[in-house]
Amino acid sequence: MWDGLVIGGGLAGLIAGIRALERGKKILIVSEGVGSLAFAGGVLDFGRVRELRRLEKHPYAYVGEMAERAFSYFLQLNPAYTGTWGRRGSVLTPLGTLRETELLPRRLDASPLFKANKIVVAVPGGLKDFFPEIVKANLQKEFPSGNVRLKKLSVEEFADWRAAGKSIPGTVYAEFWGTERGNTALKRHICEIAGEADSEAIVFPGLPAIGCPEVDEVLAGISLPVVGMTSFPPSAIGLALYESLTRRVKALGGELLIGVGVERVEVESARARRAIVRSKGKETALTAETFVLATGGFLGRGLVATPDDVRETVFGLPLHVPPLRGGKDFLGEQPYARAGIEVDRHLRPCDPATGEVLLENVFAAGRILAHWDPWLEHCGGGVSLSSGLLAGELL
Amino acid sequence: MVRYSAQVVIIGGGATGVGILRDLSLRGISSILVEQGDLAHGTSSRFHGLLHSGARYAVKDPVSAAECIRENNILKQIAPECVAATGGWFVQLPGDEVDYAQAWLKGCERTGIPVHEVPLEEALKREPLLAKEALRVFEVPDAAVDGFKLVWENAKSARRCGGRYLTYHRVEAILREGEGVAGVRGENLLTGESFTVEAGMVVNATGAWADRLAASAGASLEVVRDKGILLAFNHRLFQRVINRLRPPGDGDIFVPHETITILGTTSEWVDTPSDNQPSDREVERMMTLGKALLPGIAEKRVIRAFAGVRPLHRSDSEWAEGSEGGRVEEGRGRAVSRTFALIDHEAEEGIKGFLSIVGGKFTTYRLMAEKASDWVAAKLANDVPCRTAAEPLQPELPAHLRRRARALLPCAAAEKTLQRLGRDAAAVLETIARDPDKGQLLCECEMVTVAEVEKTVADEDAHHLADVRRKTRLGMGTCQGAFCTYRALPLMWREGEKYDPLSGELIRFLNQRWKGIRPVLWGDQLRETELTRAIYAGLLDLREGGAAG
Ligand SMILES: Cc1cc2nc3c(=O)[nH]c(=O)nc-3n(C[C@H](O)[C@H](O)[C@H](O)COP(=O)(O)OP(=O)(O)OC[C@H]3O[C@@H](n4cnc5c(N)ncnc54)[C@H](O)[C@@H]3O)c2cc1C
Ligand SMILES: Cc1cc2nc3c(=O)[nH]c(=O)nc-3n(C[C@H](O)[C@H](O)[C@H](O)COP(=O)(O)OP(=O)(O)OC[C@H]3O[C@@H](n4cnc5c(N)ncnc54)[C@H](O)[C@@H]3O)c2cc1C
Numbered sequence: 001m002w003d004g005l006v007i008g009g010g011l012a013g014l015i016a017g018i019r020a021l022e023r024g025k026k027i028l029i030v031s032e033g034v035g036s037l038a039f040a041g042g043v044l045d046f047g048r049v050r051e052l053r054r055l056e057k058h059p060y061a062y063v064g065e066m067a068e069r070a071f072s073y074f075l076q077l078n079p080a081y082t083g084t085w086g087r088r089g090s091v092l093t094p095l096g097t098l099r100e101t102e103l104l105p106r107r108l109d110a111s112p113l114f115k116a117n118k119i120v121v122a123v124p125g126g127l128k129d130f131f132p133e134i135v136k137a138n139l140q141k142e143f144p145s146g147n148v149r150l151k152k153l154s155v156e157e158f159a160d161w162r163a164a165g166k167s168i169p170g171t172v173y174a175e176f177w178g179t180e181r182g183n184t185a186l187k188r189h190i191c192e193i194a195g196e197a198d199s200e201a202i203v204f205p206g207l208p209a210i211g212c213p214e215v216d217e218v219l220a221g222i223s224l225p226v227v228g229m230t231s232f233p234p235s236a237i238g239l240a241l242y243e244s245l246t247r248r249v250k251a252l253g254g255e256l257l258i259g260v261g262v263e264r265v266e267v268e269s270a271r272a273r274r275a276i277v278r279s280k281g282k283e284t285a286l287t288a289e290t291f292v293l294a295t296g297g298f299l300g301r302g303l304v305a306t307p308d309d310v311r312e313t314v315f316g317l318p319l320h321v322p323p324l325r326g327g328k329d330f331l332g333e334q335p336y337a338r339a340g341i342e343v344d345r346h347l348r349p350c351d352p353a354t355g356e357v358l359l360e361n362v363f364a365a366g367r368i369l370a371h372w373d374p375w376l377e378h379c380g381g382g383v384s385l386s387s388g389l390l391a392g393e394l395l
Numbered sequence: 396m397v398r399y400s401a402q403v404v405i406i407g408g409g410a411t412g413v414g415i416l417r418d419l420s421l422r423g424i425s426s427i428l429v430e431q432g433d434l435a436h437g438t439s440s441r442f443h444g445l446l447h448s449g450a451r452y453a454v455k456d457p458v459s460a461a462e463c464i465r466e467n468n469i470l471k472q473i474a475p476e477c478v479a480a481t482g483g484w485f486v487q488l489p490g491d492e493v494d495y496a497q498a499w500l501k502g503c504e505r506t507g508i509p510v511h512e513v514p515l516e517e518a519l520k521r522e523p524l525l526a527k528e529a530l531r532v533f534e535v536p537d538a539a540v541d542g543f544k545l546v547w548e549n550a551k552s553a554r555r556c557g558g559r560y561l562t563y564h565r566v567e568a569i570l571r572e573g574e575g576v577a578g579v580r581g582e583n584l585l586t587g588e589s590f591t592v593e594a595g596m597v598v599n600a601t602g603a604w605a606d607r608l609a610a611s612a613g614a615s616l617e618v619v620r621d622k623g624i625l626l627a628f629n630h631r632l633f634q635r636v637i638n639r640l641r642p643p644g645d646g647d648i649f650v651p652h653e654t655i656t657i658l659g660t661t662s663e664w665v666d667t668p669s670d671n672q673p674s675d676r677e678v679e680r681m682m683t684l685g686k687a688l689l690p691g692i693a694e695k696r697v698i699r700a701f702a703g704v705r706p707l708h709r710s711d712s713e714w715a716e717g718s719e720g721g722r723v724e725e726g727r728g729r730a731v732s733r734t735f736a737l738i739d740h741e742a743e744e745g746i747k748g749f750l751s752i753v754g755g756k757f758t759t760y761r762l763m764a765e766k767a768s769d770w771v772a773a774k775l776a777n778d779v780p781c782r783t784a785a786e787p788l789q790p791e792l793p794a795h796l797r798r799r800a801r802a803l804l805p806c807a808a809a810e811k812t813l814q815r816l817g818r819d820a821a822a823v824l825e826t827i828a829r830d831p832d833k834g835q836l837l838c839e840c841e842m843v844t845v846a847e848v849e850k851t852v853a854d855e856d857a858h859h860l861a862d863v864r865r866k867t868r869l870g871m872g873t874c875q876g877a878f879c880t881y882r883a884l885p886l887m888w889r890e891g892e893k894y895d896p897l898s899g900e901l902i903r904f905l906n907q908r909w910k911g912i913r914p915v916l917w918g919d920q921l922r923e924t925e926l927t928r929a930i931y932a933g934l935l936d937l938r939e940g941g942a943a944g
Contacts, residue, residue, distance in 0.1 A: 039926070041934050095884075099936035131885040165831030230934065232881060299925045305917040307682055307693055324916050325675045326924075329939045330909040331902065331932045336916060336924070375932035 002028045004395035005275055005288035007262045007314055008302065010035025011381065012366025012388035013294030014245040015070075018077070019392025021252035027395070028286065029249060030277060032261035034242060036299055036367075041230030042209065042237030043091055044081075044103035044381025045374075046071065052379060057371040060379070062345055063386040066393075070386040074103060078244065080210035082106045092203065092229045096121075096135030098142050103381065105228070105237060107209035107216075112225035113139075116201035119148045120193050123205075125155055128167040129232040130205050139203065147198070153189045157181065174208040174236035177215050187218045194224050205229040211240040262314050265291065271361050272315070290361045292391045293341070293349070297367035303339060310339055312368070315359070317341055320352045320370035333376060340370035347391055363391040397583070400593040401427040401559070403771055404579050406566045406608060407600035408432075409439035410542065410757050413549035413560075414764030414783070415598055415771075420558035421786065422772055422779040427592050428550075428558070429579065431565035433862045435546040437602050439757060440865070441671060441703030443625060443659045445636055445650045446470060446478055446538040447758040450485060450510070451643055453502030454495070459734050460506040462759050467536060469761060470545075474788045476814065477545040481651060483537025483636030484513065484522070487530045488687055491641040496531065499640060503535070510535055522633055526690050537636040539652050542757060543865060544815075548788045563858055564590060569597055569612035575747030576612065585858055596771055599751040602706035603668035609751050614740045616751050621705040623660035624673040626681050626915065629696035632656040637688055646684025655698065658685045665704060673700045678914045696919050699911030708736035708754035735763050737770060748774065789817050796821055803827050803834060808842040815867065816847065823847050837886075838879035841868040845886070852886050860887060860904040876908050877927040881935075902937060 004020050006013045009031030017029045049067050053060040060067055071085050081103050083089060088100040090110040098110060113119060119139060123132045132150050139148045157176060158168050176182040193199050207228040208215050219226050230237065249256055257277070266274045266285075274285040295302025295314060303319070304311050310321045320342050322335035342352045347363040350356060352370075365387035367374070374380030403419055405412050408430025419426040430436065449463030471478050487496055503510045510533050518532040519525060550560055563584045570577040570591065578593040601608045609616040631651045639647035645661045661677060678700050685692045735755030740746040750770055755763045765781045772779070792813065800809035803824055813820050826846040827834040833846035851857055851866045860883075863869060869883060870876030880901070887900070905927075912920060931937050 036929070039929065045933075093935050095935060097936065129882065131888070134885055134888050137888075163831070165834050167832075167835065232934070233930065297925060298922050299929070301922075305921045307679070307917050324921070326909065326913040326916055330905045331928065331937060331939045334924075334928070336921060337928070375928045378933075380929075380933060 002026050002286070002288040004028075004290045004292065005030065005286055006292040006294060007031075007265075007275065008035070008292075008294035008296060008300065008366070009246070009256065009258060010294060010296050010300060010366060010384070011037055011245075012384040012391070013292060014242075014249060015074075015385055015388030016292045016294060016363075016365055016391040016395065017254055018245065018248050018252065019073075019389055020395040021249065021254045023392070023395075025395055027249075027254045028257065028288070029254065030257045030260055030262055030275070030286070032259070032301070034258065036296065037238045037242040039233040039235065040238040040380075041091075041094075041235055042105055042241055043101040043108065043230060044074065044385060045378045046102040046382030047377045047379030049379070049382065052372075052377060055371070057342065059369045059372050059383045059387055062343060062347065063383075063390050066390045067382060067386040070382070070389040071103065073389055074385055077248065078210070078241070080105050080107070082109060092139075092227065094129065094205075094230060094232045095131070096138035096142070096203075096229070105209040107207060107219075107226075107228045108230060108237075110227055112201050113143055113146070113203070113227060116143075116225070117146050118198045118200040119143065119146050119203060120196070120199045120201070121148065121150050121203045121205075122189065122193065123150050123152045124168075124173055125153060126158060126162050126166070126168045127173060127206050128169045130170070135203075135205075149198070151193055155185060157185075169234070170206040170231045171234055171236045171239065173206040174212075174240075178208055178212045183214050183218060186215065187221075190218065190222055190226065194222050199224060202226045203229065206231065206236065208240060209237045211244050265315055267315070267359065270357070270359060272359055290363070290395050292395060293362055293364045293368060294366045294388065294391070295368055297340060298336070300367060302368040305336075312341060315349070315362070317349050317358060318351050318353070331375070334373065337373035337375065338371050340368050342370050346394055347387060363394050365391040397588060397590040398593065399427055399559075399561075399590065400578070401425045402594060402775065403427075403596045403598060404429060404592040404594040405598045405600055406579065407437070407602060407604070408434040408546070408550070408560060408562065409437045409600065409602050410435075410546055410549075410760035411602065411752060411755070411763050411767075412598075412600035413546050413553065414760045415600060415752075415767050416558045416560065417549045417553040418764045418768035418781060418783050419771060420553040420556045421782045422768065422777055423556075424772065424775060424777055426553075426558055427594070428553075428560040429564045429566050429581065429592060430560065430562050431584065433562055433856075433858070433865065434550055434560070435543050435865075437604070437668065438703045438705065439546055440543050441625075441701055442542055442757055443623075443648065443650055443657055444539055444542055444652055445483075445648060445758075446540040447756060448483060448535040448537045449506055449508050450483070450499070450503055450535040450537065451638060453506055453508060454498050454642070456734070457502060457506050459756075460502065460508065462734065462762055463756070464506060464508045464536075466759050466762055467538065469784050470540070470758075471538065473784070473786065474545060474548060476789055476817065477541045477548060479539040479652070481537070481539050481635040483535050483638060484518070485533045485535065485638045485640040486525065486688060487532075487640040488526060489528050489530060491530075491639065495641055500533075508535055522635070522637070524632055524689055524691060525637065526688055531640070533640065537638070539636065539650050540757065541652070545788075547866075548817075552788050561590075562856060566608065567611070569608070569749065571612065571746075574745060576749045596748040596774065597750070598767055598771065599749070600767070602753065603704045605706060605751055605753045609740070612740070612746060612749060614744050614746055614749065614751070616738055616753070617709045618753055619707040619709045620665050620668060620670075621707050622663050622665045622670055622702055623705060624677045624681060624700060624702040625657050625659040626678065626685070626697050627699050627701070627911075628656045628658065629698050629919075630654065630656065632689060632695060639688060646681045647688070649685070649688065658689075668704050671702045671704060672910065673702045673914045675914055677702075697915035697917075698920060700914040701911050706753050735759065737766055739770065792817065796824070799824050804844065805842075808836060808844065811842045812844065812847060819850075823850050826850070837882050838867070838869045840874050840879070843867045843869050843879075848883055848886050860900050861907055863887075864904070870904075870908060874923065876905070877923060877930060880904060881930070902939065905931060
């Protein structure tokens, strides 16, 4: 018997679990997969919170002040991050263009580049999905007054990969820089660049930007700013964030069941009672006082669409479903993105038709909520964090 | 102003146009083809891909049926690399008219279409997804044809014997001189420059656009534009073409193409050839209709929906015949005959040297081209006989090329590369041999190597990311381009003069893919959409109407 059972261990579910654990609750997190952080670049966008709060039924309208609290909460949880409420920082996209965001790993902060006249881009040999020429051209466009050059680093360790015509995933490079040999190589390469006359800042893709003290130590010893980059999926930084959150759960005494899906939850008189999971062909019932539903949207499989219907996969809750067929511009307004669960101020699922609270002891958080679009409103991380934190307070 | 000249100018780079270009070139008649988009930009890449055995028309349209079976046999001989001889079944379901089956069997016999019945038990074993209620199953020599490839093979074959083609050139007017034509005038859509082709003969093979073009020369022509929609499924659901044994109707044919299956189609008259966007209602209806043959259809993943516009010729007599019967309202197009029409505008309006050719089917493109070319040759007093029925489209692949491909690439990737490129694979393979990096698969779904994309990008015939996509099938696999679109960027970049991948072009490419996905937004397709938007709008911060930032 748990105080709280969190279904879905993505950003929203993990934050809910961590907060509830801090409050002394006994918590179990059950998650089918590792969530979408592994794809994400590791920065957390909040978007225009004040404007979005005014939109009827937008998740920010429910979480209220919790957005700002979530912002500082995350900074305190994760000292590798930086950010100032109400202000935007800049990071580099995998293509070397600048983009704004609110919470970012310090290592990704691109602001030193604005002051540098000579920018060197380190090019680790064979790094997958990294295009030096494009990055160089984009940096040159973003910083017209600076001079940008590329510096190839050949890394012995990967000579065999290269000979076989294979490229090296960013996750593999990131891990390598943290090993003893990698660390030595990194130091040598960085010192060499720093020693060259025409370097004022170094852009370095594929660095483990968080959760790797060995690398931080090397970089601390360098007099030039070293700026990391967000990367194309799968992302070492996103994974590192995921790992640091799960470590936190365990350190607080929480339990995690990864790779296990909740098939359904038994409900009696508007209260969820027991979650049924199936593992190795056997059904097990997990009983808890309260539940968090953080199964993600269509990507996380919290929602599934058929040609004529959208289903919430755990409770079969009624949903807000806009006409699914898409808008004209792919990156423009897409109604599907706003499908999801409608909730009351305590994040409890409501019937979209009547507004009636359907489950007294279930709190929904993250991408599964209705009435928002992370990609248009640039608030994916912000909404998941704030609603996750609120759920963690309510558990 | 750029000037070209030839004996004949052909307008329209669909199957019909390239077929004529090849036929005339083989007869030694100097010809230029002018196409406003990429080759196969029109209906010839927006169709079902069924190489008809003729069985579908055996009852109502025996002339068509006889043409189909003849051409079906010829194409299997001359273009085996473009045809998958899957065979086809006609399946009778409960409720389908029993009398029709009898009439159909007789029709097939009369037109020489070989038919044999497949025992039910065996049929269900061979096609496990087929409706269990099936009553009778008959096998015919239907096949699947790769339209895009066939069009390009025709163009390449024509080029080998002197034929020329201009893509992204739109004809705006037909030049007149006295009683005859003197060529065409138009615009190069890539540069904005105008051009003329001087030629004593003009062949109008513009399909669904043919009436407009004829009108520009003062000639008249009635074209019925008959739109049909198609759904592409993620898997090879059936191993052969599956038809319903009943009078031809909507949503009653499945055609397997490599790893996907296409369900179609519908029939609705539209006003313009560019009306090729399926509506939600049409998609819904197609899913409902398809259920009869494939009961599990709702669980199958649709990867895109698209539509094409059939160019049908309407002469008064055919129209009168077509307007009888109950299907007139719902599917009027289907009552118009599908055999083609050659219109000699000298006989019609006294314009010498001007021929229009419309109607027909993809299956009969070669025959249509032969008839049009006979007409041209007669006017030019050229008596070289037509050779297209016997001359293979592609010279045979040398065995060493296949061995080389197998040595350098994983087996499946080697086959696919050879299929796509034919002899042109040699250069790609040499690049990979020199630089193994280039053998990496850029598109893991369709198994396209870096070297192949590089070659295509540099090709003088590729002008847009979309041309590269069609030629390499990049971004056409199940990931819908989420990963390979990004990975193709540096290759485009190198051709910096031609493409501007970071701003307009990349977004345009995503939007083009989107057109086909939009109407089938459910299941995994929707998941993939969320992921792709997360990557391009989130991670890369691309925004509609502008570059990153
Ligand atoms: C490509 C990509 C780029 C991104 N870029 C950004 C960015 O630039 N900025 C930003 O702020 N955010 C970004 N994000 C992150 C994103 O905004 C958040 O992670 C997202 O809002 C969703 O978090 P979530 O926890 O609600 O859902 P998810 O992360 O989807 O997690 C849901 C979890 O629930 C599990 N689950 C589902 N059903 C069940 C079940 N029945 N039983 C048990 N478990 C179940 C799933 O397996 C999954 O692990 C990006 C995400 C992606 C995919
Ligand atoms: C939904 C559907 C399914 C079908 N299924 C099958 C099938 O399974 N089997 C089969 O055999 N047939 C099928 N057909 C029919 C077949 O696709 C067409 O008959 C055939 O492709 C027509 O080829 P075409 O060359 O005549 O026309 P098109 O391919 O349309 O070629 C005409 C070309 O002319 C160009 N053009 C137009 N105006 C100009 C101008 N002013 N200047 C320059 N260029 C111009 C256009 O861009 C176009 O590329 C189907 C058709 C549809 C719509």
